Amino acid sequence: MRHLLAPLIALLLVCTAALAQPARAQEFERLVNALPEGNYADRGETVAAIAATGDERAVTVLTALLDGDLEQMNADGRIVILSKQGRDTIATDALTGEEIGEVGRRDTERIRVNNGLRRDIRAAIGVLSLTNPDPGRRLAAAEAGFRAPDAEQIPALEQALSTEEDGGVRLAMEQALAAAILQSDRPTEQKLGAIEVLADRGDRDAQSILSRYAADPELGEAAQAAIDEIARIQRLWGFGQDVWYGLSLGSVLLLAAIGLAITFGVMGVINMAHGELVMLGAYTTFVVQEVIRTHLPGLFDWSLLIAAPLAFLVAGAVGVAIERGIVRFLYGRPLETLLATWGVSLILQQAVRTIFGPNNREVGNPDFMSGAFQVGAMTVTWNRMWIIVFALVVFAALMALLNRTPMGLQMRAVTQNRAMAANMGIRTARVDAMTFGLGAGVAGLAGVALSQIDNVSPNLGQSYIVDSFMVVVFGGAGNLWGALAGAFSLGVVNKFLEPYTGAVLGKIIVLVAIILFIQKRPRGLFALRGRSVEG
């Protein structure tokens, strides 16, 4: 990575520095050109002088020197930074950042460093980085200092702290200082204070530093107490991480189940092909990405946003076709509906297998779905994060649709009293088709999200069908809030069981628990109660 970045940064620095501080820049250039001269001790002084110029190029040059990449051209005495590009060695001018081109092994002479000099260079880089105008660089330097604490860094850190104004950077510097103090021969009180600073940091790095002093006669007690405190904090974070994983699983379950909650809950229709509608959504995403890849590569980051409405339409259209073609002949016969839609699921599965082949299809993550960020000691991946957001948005949109729109009103009317609704002039057949299509369309949306975290294969739907039925049964049919509560509580419980039982056994336990739960509350957590239900 660095061999790409270094020239770029150097170039940038040259442009700005050349304009702002010509005198300093000249001094810096003179010092760099003087680096090959003299013995190691002279070179140490030159390094310190380079650091003192504060020139933006200094870190790049010193880093190259430290890594043994800084060499002098035999031909013209220019100082260059060497970097490997494949098999070739490329030289870049250390001062101008200009790429000179390929050089052979005999074209340049390395500027040698020894261990003592390396320490000096590191300290110099530390000071330079700690006073770098970019707070991000200062923070990185402080973190690096923390991870490899060195008593010699103490003056640099103290100096940097005296001028630092950014709160986050200050904290990192204080922690690095504390770690360094523990290594130094400073008085015990100062070290005890340092332990407190590390305890406040509370992560595994702090824990591992502290563990080196747990056996220390003077510091042992305080270090051990701090370690215990950190362990407690870590447990809390671990708890938070489990909750997060649980919510993440819950959001997946919610997406898979919410369409089912509509068809099963609102219409009383068991749609065994629901999982395959999810699969269709995932394949729609795949197709959209393929088209974008070949025709409009620039739109790749937008592929999911483009795929979502299409997946909704594709799955929704298939849903309406299922309702019009099959389900409407079977109203009032839930068990037959179950069987017929199972037949549909087999056909859809095989159709996808015929068209796309039986293997997993690659669906890429757009940039905003990749990577992760830290919350304390928790790692939060962006794709899981966005899926939770997506699930909640879909849920909110459905609630609004059902409760706030004329279409939702008609759906609820038909659910509650079909005959009366028909008498009021509602076209019940059309409402049935729309409701079923809506449930199917939401399944398609779920497919878009699942394509980001699961294998897109013809079996995708099968792996969710039992789980999503469990969510609906647990939450209580006919109630979207039930699906929400059911999905998230099942997700969290599952993730909390996993560390103790393993994933498979945890899942079995949850299934058994639901089977037992249904005995107690046959109509789920949020069941509608009353005489009318019992029929």
Add this chain to the structure above:
Amino acid sequence: MSVQLYLNDVHRSFDGFKAINGLSLAIDKGELRAVIGPNGAGKTTMMDIITGKTRPDTGEVFWNGTVDLTKVDEAGSARLGIGRKFQKPTVIESLTVEENIAISLKDDRSVFGTLLNRQSAEQAARVSELLELVRLSADRRRSAADLSHGQKQWLEIGMLLAQEPELLLVDEPAAGMTDDETMRTAELLRSLAGSHTVVVVEHDMEFVRALDCKVTVLHQGAVLAEGSLDHVSANPQVVEVYLGR
């Protein structure tokens, strides 16, 4: 005369709706009683509570003064001798008419008792007798699904009688019957009273008049008035409940 069925201060609500709200009722052995009331007065819930389908939130329900009916399920209440006829006739449609009567006959109700059961001569005679009573002898081998609505009502009454219950709870028996059938039903229920206790829930005032018995008026889950039909008809509150809205 001893009390067959005794309800005291019974309450039951569904999601905040008070279906039964302080209902107290005593019905004597052998009595014929009509229960009337507007829709939502709690008639069906009352029967659900008596037959163990619904548990009351609070209150006492006693059978023969000794058995606590709040602790009994549907099958238990049937075995005690409470027979219930639904508003919508429910017969076992896939079975024949005589099979419907045969499985209702008072007999061993245990699983293995039923598995090894063989119909005795007396039981066969009893089936024929009941079929004669409900005028379905000619249709005995037909599937119950093929009967007319009125015939299903009669078949259900036959099934009820086959259980030899002490108490019959009859929900709107006249619904869907011709005038002639209605009068015959009233006649049958009157003839059953004395040897059986009969509680009839009914809307049809003509039918209630034909029953010629004590009437209880339910309103909002409690008893509003009780007495002869003429007596309750004269009650201004009853008139208001029925006509006022």
Add this chain to the structure above:
Amino acid sequence: MLRRLIDFRMGIFLAVLFVFVVLVPAGNLAVEGRIVPSYIVALLGKYLCYALLAVALDLCWGFCGILSLGHGAFFALGGYAMGMHLMREIGPRGVYGNPVLPDFMVFLNWQELPWFWLGFDQFWFACLMVLAVPGALAFVFGWFAFRSRVTGVYLSIITQAMTYALMLAFFRNEMGFGGNNGLTDFKDVLGFDLSADSTRAGLFVLSAVALAGGLLLGKWITTSKLGKVLVAVRDAESRTRFIGYRVEGYKLFVFVVSAMMAGVAGALYAPQVGIINPGEFSPANSIEIVIWVALGGRGTLVGAAIGAIIVAAAKTLLTGWLPEAWLYVLGALFIIVTIFLPQGVLGAIEGGMGRARRRTPPKEAEA
């Protein structure tokens, strides 16, 4: 008694079955040139096991309205019970030559036989377990489910969850049932070599006898007064309670009998197919059983057996010729049968011949 059990279609079916029982082994063993190849014998034997499984499901779905989507679990448990005996009978002839431990346990470094494998070296004990294990599972499951009045699709879904949970469990190596691979490499049963034609013929005959026995038992139950009560539960559960029957007891009875019958089918299946693995627990398998029954005609027993044989034979033929097409056909079958043949093939044929009594199609148990 005999007249009660053997009506017209039962008589025809048993007669045809008898003809097969005589001709198939004879064609395989006695006639020179082997008119009936050995693999056909094993295949037909497998179909008969499926037929028995379908009869078992018909008993509880067709007559009592309990649509179990987990009957494959009872079948598989029966198969595993028999498979465990067959594993023990391999003895020291396994790859690792351990006289007590089956190969997969040696492979997993197990030191001794888990307690639940004890006793399976005895054939009679295995036979007992073939009935007891599925029966016990059905009893416990049914006792909970029926007592709390879980009916209709809810019941179907939790039976599906049951078999799914068992599948996950049996896939685990730690369970001690061979994990992924299941139980296989059987050598012989009661001293008869399982690869010998005579043994295969014997198992075929045994399967036919079991199927006939299952049909007659089913007929006996459904023509008894209890059978009428089951139909009453199916058509009008609430009414049946008010007549004074404790519905849960009746459901439990038929569910347990059905599960045991499925267990027997599985026990005959394992030695004929030579393997029993967790795939048998998969929910898809259990739903396939339902289509056998629906195709044949539910509530007919004989129809269920015929349906199973038709679908299984179609699957064998189609997966051989056009593997791609099989799922399309199966899927279409589910749709066509539920919409156009609610009484199944048998109902349609008899209805067409005008001989069947006019009946409305059985209604759902759920109100």
